[in-house]
Amino acid sequence: MKICGSLKKDVEAFKKVLPAEDILTFDFVSEKGLSFTAIFADPITDKELLGEQVIRPLLHYEGKACAQDVGEKITSPEKRTETDLTKLAEEVLAGNPVLFFEGMDEGIIVGTKKVFVRAIAEPTTDVALKGPREGFIEDIKINTSLVRRRLKSPDLRIEFLKVGRRSQTYVALCYLAGISLENVVKEARQKLKEIDIDIVPDSSYLTHFLSSRPYSLLKQIGTTEKPDIFCAKIAEGRVGILVDGSPIALTAPYLIVEDFQSSEDYFVPSYRATFTRLLRLLALIVAIYLPAFYIAGQLFKLQLFPVRLLLTIAGSIRDIPFSPSLEMLLVLFVLEVLNEASIRMPKYVGMALSVVGALVLGETAVSAGFVSTPAIIIIAFSGIGLYAVPNLLEQTSVLRLVMLLAAGSVGTYGIILATGFVLFYLVTAENFSTPVLAPFSPLIPKDLRDSLVKYDVGSLRTRPASIGSKNKRRLRHE
Amino acid sequence: MNKVSVRQLYFFLACIAPVGKLVVMPVRLSAKAGNDLWIPTLLLYLLQAAAVFCVLLLGKRRKSLYELLCERIGSVCAKIVHLLIVCFLLFCALIPLLEQKLFVQAVFYDTLPSIVAFAPFFLFSAYLCSKPLGSEGRAFDLLAPISVVGLVGVLLLSVSNADYGAVLPLFASGAKGIFGAVAGACSWFFDPVLLLLFLGKFEYGKGTAYKGALFYLAGGAAVIFFLITFYGIFEGTAINQLFAFTKTSKYYSAITVLGRVDYLFIFALSLVMTFYTALPLHCAVESCLQAFGRKKYLPTILSVGFNLIFLIFDGLLDYHFGDVLGVVGKLFWIFPLFTLLLPPLLLPSRRSHEGA
Numbered sequence: 157m158k159i160c161g162s163l164k165k166d167v168e169a170f171k172k173v174l175p176a177e178d179i180l181t182f183d184f185v186s187e188k189g190l191s192f193t194a195i196f197a198d199p200i201t202d203k204e205l206l207g208e209q210v211i212r213p214l215l216h217y218e219g220k221a222c223a224q225d226v227g228e229k230i231t232s233p234e235k236r237t238e239t240d241l242t243k244l245a246e247e248v249l250a251g252n253p254v255l256f257f258e259g260m261d262e263g264i265i266v267g268t269k270k271v272f273v274r275a276i277a278e279p280t281t282d283v284a285l286k287g288p289r290e291g292f293i294e295d296i297k298i299n300t301s302l303v304r305r306r307l308k309s310p311d312l313r314i315e316f317l318k319v320g321r322r323s324q325t326y327v328a329l330c331y332l333a334g335i336s337l338e339n340v341v342k343e344a345r346q347k348l349k350e351i352d353i354d355i356v357p358d359s360s361y362l363t364h365f366l367s368s369r370p371y372s373l374l375k376q377i378g379t380t381e382k383p384d385i386f387c388a389k390i391a392e393g394r395v396g397i398l399v400d401g402s403p404i405a406l407t408a409p410y411l412i413v414e415d416f417q418s419s420e421d422y423f424v425p426s427y428r429a430t431f432t433r434l435l436r437l438l439a440l441i442v443a444i445y446l447p448a449f450y451i452a453g454q455l456f457k458l459q460l461f462p463v464r465l466l467l468t469i470a471g472s473i474r475d476i477p478f479s480p481s482l483e484m485l486l487v488l489f490v491l492e493v494l495n496e497a498s499i500r501m502p503k504y505v506g507m508a509l510s511v512v513g514a515l516v517l518g519e520t521a522v523s524a525g526f527v528s529t530p531a532i533i534i535i536a537f538s539g540i541g542l543y544a545v546p547n548l549l550e551q552t553s554v555l556r557l558v559m560l561l562a563a564g565s566v567g568t569y570g571i572i573l574a575t576g577f578v579l580f581y582l583v584t585a586e587n588f589s590t591p592v593l594a595p596f597s598p599l600i601p602k603d604l605r606d607s608l609v610k611y612d613v614g615s616l617r618t619r620p621a622s623i624g625s626k627n628k629r630r631l632r633h634e
Numbered sequence: 635m636n637k638v639s640v641r642q643l644y645f646f647l648a649c650i651a652p653v654g655k656l657v658v659m660p661v662r663l664s665a666k667a668g669n670d671l672w673i674p675t676l677l678l679y680l681l682q683a684a685a686v687f688c689v690l691l692l693g694k695r696r697k698s699l700y701e702l703l704c705e706r707i708g709s710v711c712a713k714i715v716h717l718l719i720v721c722f723l724l725f726c727a728l729i730p731l732l733e734q735k736l737f738v739q740a741v742f743y744d745t746l747p748s749i750v751a752f753a754p755f756f757l758f759s760a761y762l763c764s765k766p767l768g769s770e771g772r773a774f775d776l777l778a779p780i781s782v783v784g785l786v787g788v789l790l791l792s793v794s795n796a797d798y799g800a801v802l803p804l805f806a807s808g809a810k811g812i813f814g815a816v817a818g819a820c821s822w823f824f825d826p827v828l829l830l831l832f833l834g835k836f837e838y839g840k841g842t843a844y845k846g847a848l849f850y851l852a853g854g855a856a857v858i859f860f861l862i863t864f865y866g867i868f869e870g871t872a873i874n875q876l877f878a879f880t881k882t883s884k885y886y887s888a889i890t891v892l893g894r895v896d897y898l899f900i901f902a903l904s905l906v907m908t909f910y911t912a913l914p915l916h917c918a919v920e921s922c923l924q925a926f927g928r929k930k931y932l933p934t935i936l937s938v939g940f941n942l943i944f945l946i947f948d949g950l951l952d953y954h955f956g957d958v959l960g961v962v963g964k965l966f967w968i969f970p971l972f973t974l975l976l977p978p979l980l981l982p983s984r985r986s987h988e989g990a
Contacts, residue, residue: 456743462893566754569742572901573758576908583772584765597775598639 157241161261166241167193170256174245186217196253205232205268206253214255221259230255234267246324273298279381279403281546284420288384296326296400302383303330303398307390311335317348319362319399323355326400327362330386336393337624340588344395344408359399359406366397366408368587374551376587378407378414385419393625409590409623412582413607415547421610429610436544437608443541444552447484448559448571450534454480456567472528480531481564487527487535488560490517492553495539594622638771638836640690640846643829645778646770647686648849651825652857653781653903654910656879658733659822660864662959664872666815669800670807671865671872672858674815678823679854681974683847685826688977689833690843698834700924702980716925719827720918722972724940726824727914729962731944732955734911737877741900749952756941756948759912763937767920768835773909781906785856787899789863791883796866820969821962824914825850827972831917831924879903915940 157173159166167181182194192214196206209232219225223237234252238244244254244263251269276298279291292299300314315329327348331341344366351365359379367376378394380386381403389407390396397406416436421429453460454469461469476483494513498506521527542552555578562570585592595603603620605611619625655675663671692702699719703712735752743751762770805812836842864878867885875881883896919936926932951958 456747458744459894460897462891465893566751567742567747568901569738569751569904570754572905572908573754575905576758577761579776579905580762580765580769580773580909583776584769591772593772593776597772599641599775 158239159241159256159261159263161259163191163193163256163258166256166263167195170195170241170245170254173241174248179248182211184211184215186214188218190217190221191258193256194253195248195256197248197251200251200270201253202251202268202270206266209268210253210255210266221257223260223262223264226255226257226260227264230264230266232266232268236265237262238265239263249324271295271297276302282381282385282419284382284418284423286423287419288382290383291381292383292386292398292403292405294401294403296328296398299383299398299403299405300328300330303387303390303396306383306387307332312390315345317345319348319351319353320356321352321354323357325356327356328398330390330396330398332390332393335391335619335625335627336395337626340393340409340624341395343588344397348397356399357401359397359402359404362397362399362406366406366587369585372585373554374582374585374592375412375415375548376410376585376592378410379404379547380407381405382419388419388422389414391630392619393623409588410592411590411594411620411622412548412592413595415545416608417606417610422613426610426612430608433608433610439541439544440548440552443538443544444556444559445571446541447488447534447538447556448563449568450530451480451484451560452563452568452571455564460568469528469530472530475525476528477525478527481560483527483531484535484560484564487531488557490521491535491539590623595620636766636768636835638768638774638832640836640839640842642771642774643690643832643836644846644849645774647825647829647846648853649778649781649785650774650906650910651850652785652853653906654730655822655857656860656903657737657877657907658729658959659819660861660878661873661876662818663815663861664865664868666818667807667811669802669865669869670805670812671815672801672861673805673812674819675854675858675861677812677816678819679851679857681970682823682826683850683854685974685977686829686850687843687847688981689826689829690838690846692830692833692977692980693836693838693842696834696838698924699830699921701834706980713925716921719830719972720921722824722827722968723914723918723921724943725962725965725968726821726827727911727918727944728947728958729821730911730914731948732951732958734907735948736955737880737904737907740877741880741904749949752948753945755908755911756945758908759915759944760937760941762909762912763916763919763940764934766933767831767916770909770913770916771835777906777909780902784899784902784906785860788879788883788896788903789860791886791889791896791899792863792867794887795882795885796863797869798862798866800866800869801862817966818963820966824969824973826974826977828913828917830977831920915944 157169160169171179178198180196180198182196183191184194185191194206194210196203210230213229213231214226217226217229219229227235227237238247239262244265247265248254252265252267255264255266273295274293276290276293278289282291290302292302303314304312309332311333313331313333317327317329318324319327329341329345329348347366348362351362353361353365356362363377364370369376378389380389386396386405386407394407394409397408399406416433418432421433449460454473458466473480478486490513494509498509498513501509518532522529522532538556542549542556545552559571559574562574566573582593583591583597591598594600595607600621602618603622606616606620614631617631618628619630621628660671663674667674695702697705700712700716703715707715734755738752739746807815860879860882864875864882865872867882868875880900883899884894886896889895915937918940919933922936923933
């Protein structure tokens with residue numbers, strides 16, 4: 157529906173398109189008698205700016221009813237014209253007021269949206285002792301500005317798309333032209349455009365649509381809350397996706413090795429980074445397998461324990477009424493409940509809960525003879541180990557349970573078979589035509605320099621071949 | 635996904651194929667050849683390496699086995715040969731499957747478990763076989779270091795207990811003993827036929843064929859070193875030491891303090907062996923698919939079907955491994971027919987093709 161030029165009729169038509177009660181109108185007349193109507197969404201428009209930059213200058217307007225002349229009088233740097241009422245309505249809903257005036261068949265959109273944002277802070281899920289502390293927030297414009305500040309290249313492309321039939325959420329597809337592979341950019345753009353969903357409350361909603369195996373247990377899209385990591389990933393040839401309203405940015409293609417890397421690894425000596433990466437892997441392996449092997453050893457193969465340890469364990473489990481697998485599942489269940497409750501509880505109650513959970517429940521359960529001390533030690537260590545790679549927590553906690561069930565039913569051979577399943581599943585998993593297990597499978601020796609081991613930055617001369625890039629050279633050297 | 639790199643094939647030849655030869659084969663060889671057990675292994679490895687060379691040379695033509703056979707004998711005969719290969723691969727799978735089952739029952743459990751304890755293997759194998767054969771290549775990339783760690787670990791814990799002089803004097807068992815052992819160990823050597831199914835899936839580069847043969851011989855060297863170590867530890871009692879690689883390392887002195895740390899290496903080798911045991915079945919599925927086309931559900935149906943058949947065999951032959959070994963031993967001549975004869979027979983068509 158188009159604007160006709162009659163102020164009264166246009167405002168009425170607009171009200172029909174957008175009948176919501178929080179959409180307000182403000183009528184005013186210039187010194188020369190030209191009538192204006194500003195339409196805006198009350199809660200999300202900065203009325204002070206509207207008055208300062210639009211209404212006050214136009215009260216003194218002496219020219220004709222011409223959009224260009226009126227536009228010049230408005231002091232806001234963000235302004236444009238539009239004739240379609242539906243598009244104007246969308247802008248009002250986004251917080252930008254629309255200005256109608258008598259005798260003009262165009263509306264002027266003014267960028268005086270009120271922005272409610274929290275301050276840029278260090279993300280709680282990705283803390284680094286050294287290196288940048290900034291984290292993304294919920295506003296897409298601020299997030300894109302954080303990216304732009306780090307990548308001042310004209311090759312940085314930020315394509316805005318709207319996703320969500322009702323939420324009309326802005327999604328920014330970021331990539332470096334000339335570095336990211338065109339087919340990856342095209343696939344990401346295509347997948348985003350094909351999303352037909354009601355609302356997009358968070359970026360995690362999009363991962364389902366961007367994954368080639370949406371129901372997979374394993375992650376297929378990378379996530380980060382830190383702009384420095386986001387930019388580094390883009391510079392390696394990945395595409396990044398920012399979603400308005402979400403502090404978590406997505407990156408693709410995703411490699412599983414990414415989650416073993418931390419931003420801090422790049423700011424400490426390479427030997428230290430290698431050590432911590434291997435430590436994370438070891439912690440994760442122990443966290444997944446330790447409870448399973450403990451059960452398999454007790455149930456099927458006592459030789460797995462050294463004799464003295466076996467005697468200690470035998471002493472602890474002597475009076476336990478449950479089978480080893482049931483005991484372990486029980487302790488694991490308690491740990492998961494404690495974990496879940498402590499995250500959801502208010503902070504102060506959470507502390508009390510930790511005391512009740514860890515001290516009272518654990519101590520009394522052992523002294524009452526319900527569970528054994530080794531079981532609690534193993535599950536506690538396993539619980540801590542999983543947090544060594546927090547980005548894989550959802551996946552690894554399920555894997556731990558799978559291994560536990562395999563060990564409880566078939567023993568050590570069950571663990572080996574389950575491992576075989578997981579390995580083969582991983583080697584066949586691909587997203588954006590990139591194997592998630594690269595550079596280990598398929599083996600790409602050059603990329604091993606920044607995988608579980610970390611070479612010095614001077615040795616990382618080329619971009620990762622696992623991802624593929626049009627421009628392979630990262631570092632020019634003499 | 636359905637492509638493999640030559641490096642992945644080298645990994646298979648050098649690191650994964652040897653693992654299947656460390657379970658029952660050493661005992662069988664000791665029974666026939668005594669302290670000369672490494673000589674028949676060397677002979678078999680040299681012959682097989684020549685066959686591996688031929689198979690990899692066929693890769694130069696960038697055609698699948700079915701296409702090569704069609705070119706040479708026509709599509710109907712090619713299909714018949716493929717069916718024969720399928721039968722051969724299923725026959726090959728029998729010994730590794732049964733020996734792995736016995737191995738699992740003996741090594742992973744303190745008391746004999748129920749026969750269903752091994753059944754989940756067929757679930758794993760069916761899943762593996764339903765995927766394209768090329769995906770095995772990526773698995774080889776991961777399994778190769780695991781295999782190396784496992785084998786090196788077991789050998790390191792074993793060498794201190796071995797008396798390497800036990801293999802002397804050479805040729806003590808005579809020609810009869812050595813050739814008897816060659817015949818007896820034939821059933822563990824079918825790797826060139828597995829490679830045949832990878833034809834057309836890799837890019838032949840300069841020297842691929844001889845490098846492949848060398849990698850295979852490198853794997854053979856590891857097996858021979860293990861066999862000598864094994865005989866050096868057990869000597870006369872070697873014929874009773876089934877599941878050889880689980881036995882050699884347990885006498886390491888630190889084990890009394892640390893517990894059975896050697897199990898870490900044994901588990902690593904077991905994981906590799908699980909994949910290796912399923913490989914003949916996977917190749918059998920691939921052989922059917924090459925001959926009869928890749929219809930939508932055919933890979934799943936074939937993989938479930940083959941594994942179901944073996945699950946039944948597994949139940950029926952639970953206590954008859956010795957009988958199966960005897961029957962396979964009598965039919966030993968089938969193995970060289972497919973492994974040593976088939977690849978060179980396919981080579982001449984290459985020359986005529988190039989001439990054309």
